[in-house]
Amino acid sequence: MPTQTFKVNGQTVSVDVEDDVRLLWVLRDLLGIHGPKYGCGLEVCRACTSHINGRAFNPCSVPVSDIQPTDEITTIEGLPATVGKPMHPMQEAWLSFDVAQCGYCQPGQIMAAVALVKEVEAEGRTITDADLDTIRNICRCGTYPRIRQAIVAGEQGM
Amino acid sequence: MRARLRRGSQGADQGPDVDLTPYPPPQVVPELDASPNGIGRRRFLGYVLAAPTLVVAARLVADDAAPQTAAAAIPSLPGLSDLYDLGDLQDLAASATSSLISITVNRDGTAAFALPRAEVGQGITTSIGMIIADEMDLPLSDVIVTLADARPELLFNQFTGGSNTTRSLYQAVRVAAATARARLMTAAGANWGLPVSSLTAKNGVITSSTGATATYGSLATPAAATQASSLSVQLKPTSAFTLIGTPQNRTDALASVTGTKVFTMDLEVPNALPTMVCRPPTINGTVESVANLAAVKSMPGITDVMPISTGVAVRGATFGQCIDAVDALSVTWGPGSEDKQSDATVLAELKNAEVPLLAPPLSLLATTIESEFTFYFRSNSPLETNCAIADVRPDRAEIWSSLKVPILAQENIAQKLGLPTDKVTVHVMLGGGSFGRHLFSDAALEAAEISQKIGKPVKLMWHRTDDFRHGRTHPMATNRVRASFVAGNVLSFEQRHTSVSTDFTHGFGEILSSTLAELPLGNLGYAETIFELTQNVPYNFGVTSQLLDEVDMGFHTGSMRNIYSPDVGTAQELMVDQIAKGMSMDPYTFRRQFLKDARSQAVLDKAAQVGNWGRTMAPGTAQGIAFHAEYKGVCAALVEIDCTPATVNRTVANAATGPRVTKAVFVVDVGLPINPRGLEAQMMGGIMDGIAQALTSSLHFENGLPLEGSWDNYFYTRQWNVPPDVEIIVMPPTTGQPGGAGEFGVAASMAAVACAYTRATGTMPTSFPINHNGPLGFTPTPVIPPLPESPTDGLSNAF
Numbered sequence: 001m002p003t004q005t006f007k008v009n010g011q012t013v014s015v016d017v018e019d020d021v022r023l024l025w026v027l028r029d030l031l032g033i034h035g036p037k038y039g040c041g042l043e044v045c046r047a048c049t050s051h052i053n054g055r056a057f058n059p060c061s062v063p064v065s066d067i068q069p070t071d072e073i074t075t076i077e078g079l080p081a082t083v084g085k086p087m088h089p090m091q092e093a094w095l096s097f098d099v100a101q102c103g104y105c106q107p108g109q110i111m112a113a114v115a116l117v118k119e120v121e122a123e124g125r126t127i128t129d130a131d132l133d134t135i136r137n138i139c140r141c142g143t144y145p146r147i148r149q150a151i152v153a154g155e156q157g158m
Numbered sequence: 159m160r161a162r163l164r165r166g167s168q169g170a171d172q173g174p175d176v177d178l179t180p181y182p183p184p185q186v187v188p189e190l191d192a193s194p195n196g197i198g199r200r201r202f203l204g205y206v207l208a209a210p211t212l213v214v215a216a217r218l219v220a221d222d223a224a225p226q227t228a229a230a231a232i233p234s235l236p237g238l239s240d241l242y243d244l245g246d247l248q249d250l251a252a253s254a255t256s257s258l259i260s261i262t263v264n265r266d267g268t269a270a271f272a273l274p275r276a277e278v279g280q281g282i283t284t285s286i287g288m289i290i291a292d293e294m295d296l297p298l299s300d301v302i303v304t305l306a307d308a309r310p311e312l313l314f315n316q317f318t319g320g321s322n323t324t325r326s327l328y329q330a331v332r333v334a335a336a337t338a339r340a341r342l343m344t345a346a347g348a349n350w351g352l353p354v355s356s357l358t359a360k361n362g363v364i365t366s367s368t369g370a371t372a373t374y375g376s377l378a379t380p381a382a383a384t385q386a387s388s389l390s391v392q393l394k395p396t397s398a399f400t401l402i403g404t405p406q407n408r409t410d411a412l413a414s415v416t417g418t419k420v421f422t423m424d425l426e427v428p429n430a431l432p433t434m435v436c437r438p439p440t441i442n443g444t445v446e447s448v449a450n451l452a453a454v455k456s457m458p459g460i461t462d463v464m465p466i467s468t469g470v471a472v473r474g475a476t477f478g479q480c481i482d483a484v485d486a487l488s489v490t491w492g493p494g495s496e497d498k499q500s501d502a503t504v505l506a507e508l509k510n511a512e513v514p515l516l517a518p519p520l521s522l523l524a525t526t527i528e529s530e531f532t533f534y535f536r537s538n539s540p541l542e543t544n545c546a547i548a549d550v551r552p553d554r555a556e557i558w559s560s561l562k563v564p565i566l567a568q569e570n571i572a573q574k575l576g577l578p579t580d581k582v583t584v585h586v587m588l589g590g591g592s593f594g595r596h597l598f599s600d601a602a603l604e605a606a607e608i609s610q611k612i613g614k615p616v617k618l619m620w621h622r623t624d625d626f627r628h629g630r631t632h633p634m635a636t637n638r639v640r641a642s643f644v645a646g647n648v649l650s651f652e653q654r655h656t657s658v659s660t661d662f663t664h665g666f667g668e669i670l671s672s673t674l675a676e677l678p679l680g681n682l683g684y685a686e687t688i689f690e691l692t693q694n695v696p697y698n699f700g701v702t703s704q705l706l707d708e709v710d711m712g713f714h715t716g717s718m719r720n721i722y723s724p725d726v727g728t729a730q731e732l733m734v735d736q737i738a739k740g741m742s743m744d745p746y747t748f749r750r751q752f753l754k755d756a757r758s759q760a761v762l763d764k765a766a767q768v769g770n771w772g773r774t775m776a777p778g779t780a781q782g783i784a785f786h787a788e789y790k791g792v793c794a795a796l797v798e799i800d801c802t803p804a805t806v807n808r809t810v811a812n813a814a815t816g817p818r819v820t821k822a823v824f825v826v827d828v829g830l831p832i833n834p835r836g837l838e839a840q841m842m843g844g845i846m847d848g849i850a851q852a853l854t855s856s857l858h859f860e861n862g863l864p865l866e867g868s869w870d871n872y873f874y875t876r877q878w879n880v881p882p883d884v885e886i887i888v889m890p891p892t893t894g895q896p897g898g899a900g901e902f903g904v905a906a907s908m909a910a911v912a913c914a915y916t917r918a919t920g921t922m923p924t925s926f927p928i929n930h931n932g933p934l935g936f937t938p939t940p941v942i943p944p945l946p947e948s949p950t951d952g953l954s955n956a957f
Contacts, residue, residue, distance in 0.1 A: 021459075021476055021478045022478045023949075026478035027479075029476040029477060030476065032426065035559045036416025036651055037541075038543070038619065038779050039542075040622035041478075041481065042622065044870045049196075052956060059952070060952070061948055061950065062950070076415075076417035077418075080416075091415045095412065095662075099415075100411055100414035100588060101281070101839055102541070103410065103590070104279075104421060104540075106185075107415075107542050119957055129882050133810075134805050134878075140591045141541075141591055142846025146842070148880070
């Protein structure tokens with residue numbers, strides 16, 4: 001069985017697992033990192049959204065062997081450390097607007113929001129309604145309006 | 159089975175003159191203390207139980223505010239559900255066993271309450287915590303609300319449904335909390351040799367008139383009892399509330415945003431390995447044979463392959479390997495329960511079963527209008543799919559799952575496993591949504607069966623595609639409406655709801671069996687009883703009647719954030735607009751004139767005012783307004799919709815776009831809002847559900863299975879469908895008693911969207927969602943193998 005090595009939330013990990021197993025299951029089932037949630041395994045619901053080298057992606061749709069030893073995976077658990085604070089500004093905004101209902105999709109929503117803000121920032125502008133409309137993450141509880149509010153507020157703190 | 163229900167009211171004998179005096183001024187908010195039958199300053203019995211630290215308990219007493227009426231038009235007699243509704247029935251059922259609801263005061267000063275309900279996102283752990291904290295004078299952060307395991311002795315008082323948690327527990331929880339506070343005060347007084355009347359309590363600290371202080375924690379042991387006793391307590395007056403009625407953030411918010419909230423699949427139970435099930439190509443299909451069982455068992459990571467009653471189970475090191483194993487299985491399937499059924503055949507059965515309307519379709523004296531509406535199947539799948547952990551041993555079993563009726567789950571699992579009920583422990587886990595799904599224990603039962611058959615613990619999770627195709631669905635239904643009106647009066651309003659039967663085997667059955675004899679409606683079946691207790695015509699429409707007719711079919715059904723109201727309400731409100739049009743009246747003015755009481759008119763007025771009803775709208779856009787009454791509450795929704803080609807023809811990859819609701823104003827009066835911020839959140843979810851059900855989300859059944867298999871097929875509201883402008887107004891207390899919240903927002907929202915769409919396009923839609931019969935917006939994935947493979951190109955889509 002091949003050994004897979006990469007960095008997750010600042011730590012180098014090595015896992016013995018077949019190459020084609022998607023990263024989500026390596027994180028959840030083998031490494032016990034439960035922040036990224038399963039919602040479909042089809043790169044549709046985005047509940048597992050995490051970061052690879054600072055960019056948002058869905059580990060449900062990446063074979064673990066595609067992750068290089070130098071790749072830095074960040075899940076919701078490791079997000080605060082990326083800004084060197086107890087809490088990322090986007091998480092603070094989420095708390096301010098009491099966004100979560102059941103909470104199941106929220107780690108993915110926050111990780112997607114952070115990447116979206118960075119993407120927009122790289123284009124030299126701020127978040128618009130049109131940007132918010134592009135977010136694909138499902139929230140079946142329907143707290144979408146508060147997600148929109150929190151992203152705009154979180155952007156100001158980033 | 160055909161079930162029929164008649165509900166009617168005869169209009170009072172009154173001349174055609176309409177009372178056009180202005181509607182009554184807004185009601186004075188009744189002080190809780192002054193409400194008739196209110197709990198006010200009456201004294202209640204609390205109980206102190208024998209325990210090492212203070213443990214108190216209380217009994218629930220059903221309380222009810224008197225219905226209000228306002229004169230308008232030809233009054234209809236109040237519908238049954240106006241006076242006595244489903245929640246009252248649940249309150250009644252719960253009252254017999256609620257003495258067992260207890261609060262423990264710990265030595266660290268915290269108060270702990272094991273809530274006999276399921277938290278699935280609706281915020282009850284927060285709102286119940288607020289009620290305890292307020293009555294005890296504790297900070298909210300010092301109240302620890304967990305979910306109780308299945309407790310068979312609670313009987314009907316461990317059922318989460320019908321938006322009833324706060325209604326059924328409000329008083330009992332307050333009495334228990336007041337008992338705890340009184341007992342702590344007594345202990346402090348005894349300690350200091352001072353009368354209790356000279357002491358005050360605040361933030362978990364008791365202070366004497368001389369300045370001495372004692373924390374609740376320091377008194378937890380002295381206040382404890384060595385034998386049970388009762389205590390007469392008074393509840394705080396409304397005016398002394400410090401938390402109830404104030405907006406509070408959820409107590410689990412931090413766990414949610416840091417990813418530390420533990421859902422069932424996040425729990426580590428030793429040796430409970432990932433497990434999935436290969437399911438049949440039609441619902442309820444059965445396994446005839448498996449050709450390659452041994453080969454699949456030798457696949458990487460796989461530990462077990464086992465045929466079970468619902469398919470073939472596989473257990474392995476990771477869920478990813480289970481998915482591969484499921485798809486590798488070569489199974490010969492037997493027929494299912496509805497292999498020949500598709501949308502069209504189900505619709506034909508429903509039409510065949512419709513009960514005739516009573517009023518003559520044509521009259522020389524009055525104008526009669528009639529319409530028929532179709533509501534397609536909708537999935538109640540939450541984001542967390544069906545899942546459960548089971549560890550079944552020869553002599554006992556332990557189960558973990560999000561369960562709204564854990565006692566019934568425990569009974570059913572015990573029966574399935576051949577174990578005594580008391581040998582089955584059922585832990586209620588926090589749920590990642592429910593929407594009706596967790597009323598059933600499908601995953602828990604299946605996990606128990608698998609664990610018993612393979613002799614190992616299992617962590618069972620349904621695949622998303624299975625959750626849509628084999629999971630529960632809100633039943634398809636038709637609704638016929640006929641109304642007649644003349645000279646500014648509505649003479650009659652009839653509705654005939656014909657539905658694929660809703661599965662009520664989740665425990666409402668038990669509740670109803672125990673209480674039917676005490677109900678004011680005779681011996682109706684379960685479905686008719688629930689229809690009777692939830693549906694109403696809130697307008698003075700003369701003779702009204704609403705009937706339910708059910709067609710029993712082999713679908714996996716259940717409620718979905720309410721059972722009948724979104725469909726019945728949408729049909730009703732669309733026809734209200736048609737009547738208004740027939741009378742050349744504005745939809746808002748018409749409703750305001752015909753609504754039965756001032757409380758109803760107040761929310762409608764507020765929505766119209768805040769939403770700027772009647773403002774000039776561009777061609778292809780329009781406003782819609784709708785009203786709904788249920789759960790001892792009233793609400794109104796005003797939406798604006800954009801049906802212009804530029805909006806309708808927007809393209810978003812793998813998505814439904816179509817008309818967009820651009821603005822939503824929602825006004826809600828629940829009688830007594832406990833946590834306005836949480837109530838607002840529930841209404842927000844209701845608006846998103848209403849938009850989805852009106853415009854985009856449904857299942858297409860084809861040859862015994864839905865075609866939908868992912869969230870890019872089942873079009874629940876996504877960000878590109880969300881109104882950029884949403885305003886929710888929580889009305890101040892009116893009745894002094896908390897109503898329901900979780901399901902309450904859907905009906906008025908769905909109706910308002912449908913009404914707005916009608917006004918924007920000039921065409922009233924008659925089937926829902928409106929896109930259901932258009933071109934299928936996706937390519938269905940195969941049914942064999944059952945699970946779509948996870949993509950492998952995720953890195954190329956990183957952003």
